[in-house]
Each structure stands twice: as structure tokens, then as C-alpha cells.
Amino acid sequence: MKKSIRIGSGAGFSGDRIEPALILTEKGNLDYLVLECLAERTIALAQKQKQINPSLGYDPLLERRIEGLLPLLVKHRTRLVTNMGAANPLAAGNKIIEIAKKQGLKVKVAVVHGDDVLSLLDPEENCLETGLPLQSHGKIVSANAYLGIDTLLPALQSEADIILTGRVADPSLFLAPMVHEFSWNSNNPVLMGKGTVIGHLLECAGQITGGYFADPVSKPVDGLENLGFPFADILDNGTATISKVPGTGGKVSVQTAKEQLLYEVIDPSKYITPDVVADFREVKIDQIENDTIQISGGSGKPKPEKLKVSVGYEAGFVGEGEISYAGAHALERAKLAGVIIEKRIGHLYPEFRIDYIGLNSLHGTDFGNSPIPYEIRLRVSGKSKDQKTAALIGEEVEALYTNGPAGGGGARKSVRELLGVVSVLMDRNKVKTTFEILES
Amino acid sequence: MIKLSKIAHSRAGDKGNILMLSLIPFEEKDYEWLLREVTAEKVKAHLSHLIKGEVIRYEIPGIHALQFTCYQALGPGVTTSLALDAHGKSLSYALLEMEIE
Structure with missing residues (x-):
């Protein structure tokens, strides 16, 4: 040994x-x-x-x-x-x-x-995280x-x-x-x-x-x-x-x-x-x-x-779009862009989120210690059961080039399927x- | 007042919508200081805009470190969150923004 x-x-x-x-x-x-x-x-x-x-x-x-x-x-x-x-x-x-x-x-x-x-799984069993039956979260995969x-x-x-x-x-x-x-x-x-x-x-x-x-x-x-x-x-x-x-x-x-x-x-x-x-x-x-x-x-x-x-389940689709602004009034222009997107399509999504990357997208605050950055990136994301509806977010963000505030650049869009995970014993x-x- | 980032380091971990934040003093002699000043209540208050559930503080005397386990802190959970940093990996540095006496 x-x-x-x-x-x-x-x-x-x-x-x-x-x-x-x-x-x-x-x-x-x-x-x-x-x-x-x-x-x-x-x-x-x-x-x-x-x-x-x-x-x-x-x-x-x-x-x-x-x-x-x-x-x-x-x-x-x-x-x-x-x-x-x-x-x-x-x-x-x-x-x-x-x-x-x-x-x-x-x-x-x-x-x-x-x-x-x-x-061996009982789809009626309640999961540990939400206390709801497994199958209520989405199709189990x-x-x-x-x-x-x-x-x-x-x-x-x-x-x-x-x-x-x-x-x-x-x-x-x-x-x-x-x-x-x-x-x-x-x-x-x-x-x-x-x-x-x-x-x-x-x-x-x-x-x-x-x-x-x-x-x-x-x-x-x-x-x-x-x-x-x-x-x-x-x-x-x-x-x-x-x-x-x-x-x-x-x-x-x-x-x-x-x-x-x-x-x-x-x-x-x-x-x-x-x-x-x-x-x-x-x-x-x-x-x-x-x-x-x-x-x-x-x-x-x-x-x-x-x-x-x-337990993995199908949780729908996430659409994302991003676009950047820099220089004078960058944050104001990014915020205007966010408002435009929200008014156009925000109502279509049960979960919808707007972040300003460079300002507070990671911690939800700057704890009061950062000046306004020179450049800012708008990120819009939302969840939908339907792939096309999710994809619309990126499409609308991209369209800000010609339908939104001045000087937006570097737009990117994506859509991906979401798989959720919950657990049981x-x-x-x-x-x-x-x-x-x-x-x- | 001093920022935690001056005297300690931290690593974030995740399980579902539970966020764990370690707090490890650079100098082991500062462990007692952190034990006294950085309570679960203070961490909950510092990150109250993110943490919807309770915060439990664990002491790990063998390595002179603290662990803050934060419930309902990652939205609906890592796998289905819309957050840019769905895992909350960057949140170690949010804890280190806290100031103590």
C-alpha cells in the first residue's frame, strides 16, 4: 500500500x-x-x-x-x-x-x-430552491x-x-x-x-x-x-x-x-x-x-x-443588446436610449433589465465614490418564452444607430436559450x- | 474610517441564488478587528440593494477568516438571471467597499 x-x-x-x-x-x-x-x-x-x-x-x-x-x-x-x-x-x-x-x-x-x-424523478416533487413542483419551472431536460x-x-x-x-x-x-x-x-x-x-x-x-x-x-x-x-x-x-x-x-x-x-x-x-x-x-x-x-x-x-x-429545465430565451456612448452627455444619451427601448418594447417581457456598463451594472451602485465616466455602454436584456421576441431586444438596440440618440457606436446583439437548474434530494x-x- | 479593501481580501462564490463572500485579513492579527466590526447586519445593510434574504456570518478561526452567506442575493439564481454578472463574481469587491472604524 x-x-x-x-x-x-x-x-x-x-x-x-x-x-x-x-x-x-x-x-x-x-x-x-x-x-x-x-x-x-x-x-x-x-x-x-x-x-x-x-x-x-x-x-x-x-x-x-x-x-x-x-x-x-x-x-x-x-x-x-x-x-x-x-x-x-x-x-x-x-x-x-x-x-x-x-x-x-x-x-x-x-x-x-x-x-x-x-x-426516477417525480416531476410533482417540490424543489429545494423555490418549494414549487419541479415541472412548474419548465420542461425538464x-x-x-x-x-x-x-x-x-x-x-x-x-x-x-x-x-x-x-x-x-x-x-x-x-x-x-x-x-x-x-x-x-x-x-x-x-x-x-x-x-x-x-x-x-x-x-x-x-x-x-x-x-x-x-x-x-x-x-x-x-x-x-x-x-x-x-x-x-x-x-x-x-x-x-x-x-x-x-x-x-x-x-x-x-x-x-x-x-x-x-x-x-x-x-x-x-x-x-x-x-x-x-x-x-x-x-x-x-x-x-x-x-x-x-x-x-x-x-x-x-x-x-x-x-x-x-434538475435542468427549459427556461425560455434571453435577448441582449449593447451600444456605447462617449464624450459630452454620454450618460444622458445612454439613458435616453434606454428609455426609448423600454417604451418601444419593455412591455413584452416578464423580466426586463437596463444596465449602464461603466456606471453600476455589476454592483447596482457605485457606493458614492465614482465620478461620471467618460464613456458608457448601455445594455438591455429581457427574457421571453419565445425566441423571436427575445431576439427583438438586440434588433431594437442595433436600430438605435439611426433611431436613437447621437453618437451611439459598437452595437452588439445576441439571443440564447436559457436552461435553469433546480435541485431535489x-x-x-x-x-x-x-x-x-x-x-x- | 478605513475601507475593507485596505486590510482584507475576499472571494465570491455562488450556489443558486445564494452568494458567499469570504473576508480574509491580509494580517492575521486583524481578524479580531474584523470579527468585532464586520457583522452580518452591517454586510446586509451595505448590500441591501442586492441581498433580499438574510446574511449569516461564519467564523473560521483555523485560517482567521470570515464567511458571509447571503440568501436571495443573485436575483432568480445564477442559471436564469438577467444580470451581466449572473454569478456575482465581482461582488467580492462590493464587500471590500465597506468602511469600518
Whole structure:
């Protein structure tokens, strides 16, 4: 049994950069590489894709990521754990096998099934967020349970080089290799808590190495253009050091780790995953070398009895239009443009919004401390069940060129389908998971 | 009076329409100061135009940091909001605009 393993984090979201994962795999001497590529809404989007083309519905960057990574993973005997299967893990697995064959590489892929619980869903059930029945929100397109390590462990016990899943709780992707390699008792909540802390710190990749952190005035970070992604050396007692490949940009510090520890945590004493209710309150972070920190002190209580299920639904369409004004009376002209649009079409939308970018579009106020800016950008947005009505917003904003105030420039318009996400809880024993092995 | 941005940093997170804002002093000795001055009520008042629900403050003594969990703070929720910054990612810097004694 191993005393220590090294896990790298090569993606923090579906659209993440690919190059840092290549550098990490080539130079990081990893036992495992984890690619976390599913945001809340990603599976619902992928499910829509799958409806249009049954061989799609997995991560749109899967092909590019795997083409670059596969030779490196094989060369360095690094196992890959990833949720890039999204709404269609089997099709994703087949695509990986196809790439491996093209590259002349022998790989085994374990495809994990069971997170798709759409057929088990009761559409009359009330959702957690609004308390209203699920189906009252819109046509339901997807329902995926957040799976935990108990689903991943059998796949890790197989000889698979790649473990490919749909929805799995992000920290579980990291905790599973720890439990597998150290033979941890998954009913030991303290160890599960420690491992979950490490997984949570790693799951957003560059967010612990200086990304989403840097501020040139108060928190300077060098070399962001070459931001390195993190890896952890985890010991079998649940402590770890986190670092990055020497020569890459960014930084790993107590400060970067503190920000990431609390990221998206509702209650730091009760961070709920399928594996544990983790407690972050006594986590210790120490700088032991430049760009290397030590993590200890995580804890936890036994895992919850129910799994969270994310339910995606069709929420209509959003139309947007933007146009800019600069110089004398820029804000007055932008406001006149806003009034014109509102009078022309505002009544068509149940939700309609006008923002002045550069003034108060992000925080809703300037907290009384900004002068009127030299240039201002009007943004109009609205929601409609009907795509054409949504598109009208951009069309009307564009028409301000010749039908609105003086000097409007740089108009842009867009319309996109909106997929909403709500959630319910589901009994664990209702969710049956399996895996199958594909070989090149 | 001093702006929080001079003494602390923050990161915003989101789940549905819940916004989380961490508050981490640059110097750990300032944790007690923030504990005393930056209450949940003050954060709610500072961001009252955005936060419709309650604000709960959590203390994380191991790392000398605070977490403000703000309910009904992201309109109808991240996935269906019309806001330019639907996730509220920029709101860490709205918290840091607060002034304390």
C-alpha cells in the first residue's frame, strides 16, 4: 500500500485552458490527473446536445484535451479521473478509444453509469430552491445525481487507465483515489473530511495558484499568462502539501489557499458531499516553501443519507443588446436610449433589465465614490418564452444607430436559450451505479 | 474610517441564488478587528440593494477568516438571471467597499 500519492488538477471548469494540464502531466510526476469539467448547468446543456445528436452530449473540449493528454498519461503511467462524460459518458468513452487507436496507444477506460436519474424523478416533487413542483419551472431536460466515491471505487479497483463519469461531486473525484490507494475506511468521517478539504482546494485548478485571486495593487501575482495548475502530495494520514510545477506562473500561498477553501461554501462547518459532511473550521494552512503549502486539520461528520440531484429545465430565451456612448452627455444619451427601448418594447417581457456598463451594472451602485465616466455602454436584456421576441431586444438596440440618440457606436446583439437548474434530494439506494470497461 | 479593501481580501462564490463572500485579513492579527466590526447586519445593510434574504456570518478561526452567506442575493439564481454578472463574481469587491472604524 502506498504511503503517499500525487494528484494533479488539470481543469477547473468545462472551458478551462488545456496547456497547463499538459505541462502538469508532462512535468508533474503525477499518479493521478483529475479534470473537473462540469458546472451546475453544463449537464443540462449537454443533454440538449445529446437530443440533437445521440453521439454527443459529452464535454465539448474532450477531444482536444484527450488528444494532447493521452500520450503523456500513457508515458508517465498517470491515471485520469474526469467527469467529462457529462450527459453521455459512453459516447465520451468511445471517443477516447477512437483517439487512442488513432494514436496507436493501448488504454482501458472505465465508463461510470448511474448519475442520470431522469427516469426516477417525480416531476410533482417540490424543489429545494423555490418549494414549487419541479415541472412548474419548465420542461425538464435532465436530472443528475451527485455521485460520490462509492461509485468511483469499483472502477478504480479495475485496471482502467481512465475513469470517466457524468455528474460526480467535485471533491469526490479527488477523494476516491486517496481512499483507493490508502485503503481508507470510507465510514471514517474524519479521514473523509481531510481528503475532501484537499479535493475542494484542488477542484478549481488555477483558482489556488493565483487565478481568480490576482490584484496588481493588493495581491500581485507574477506570470499569470503562464499560470500553472496545482498538484497535491497526500500522505496516508490525510495531510498534504500543495504546489505547482516549477517554472510555471502564478503562486501557491496561504492567501490563495484561504480564498479557495471558502469558495462556494455555504457553511464552513458543514460542507456537504455524498461522502461526508466536512468541517473546515480548524483547517491549517502553512507556507513551507516558496509555492508550497501544507494542509492539515480537516474533519467531518458521517455522510448524508440522501444525494443531491440537479434538475435542468427549459427556461425560455434571453435577448441582449449593447451600444456605447462617449464624450459630452454620454450618460444622458445612454439613458435616453434606454428609455426609448423600454417604451418601444419593455412591455413584452416578464423580466426586463437596463444596465449602464461603466456606471453600476455589476454592483447596482457605485457606493458614492465614482465620478461620471467618460464613456458608457448601455445594455438591455429581457427574457421571453419565445425566441423571436427575445431576439427583438438586440434588433431594437442595433436600430438605435439611426433611431436613437447621437453618437451611439459598437452595437452588439445576441439571443440564447436559457436552461435553469433546480435541485431535489433522492434516497441513495434508489440510485444504482455501474461501470463498463472499453479497450482500444 | 478605513475601507475593507485596505486590510482584507475576499472571494465570491455562488450556489443558486445564494452568494458567499469570504473576508480574509491580509494580517492575521486583524481578524479580531474584523470579527468585532464586520457583522452580518452591517454586510446586509451595505448590500441591501442586492441581498433580499438574510446574511449569516461564519467564523473560521483555523485560517482567521470570515464567511458571509447571503440568501436571495443573485436575483432568480445564477442559471436564469438577467444580470451581466449572473454569478456575482465581482461582488467580492462590493464587500471590500465597506468602511469600518
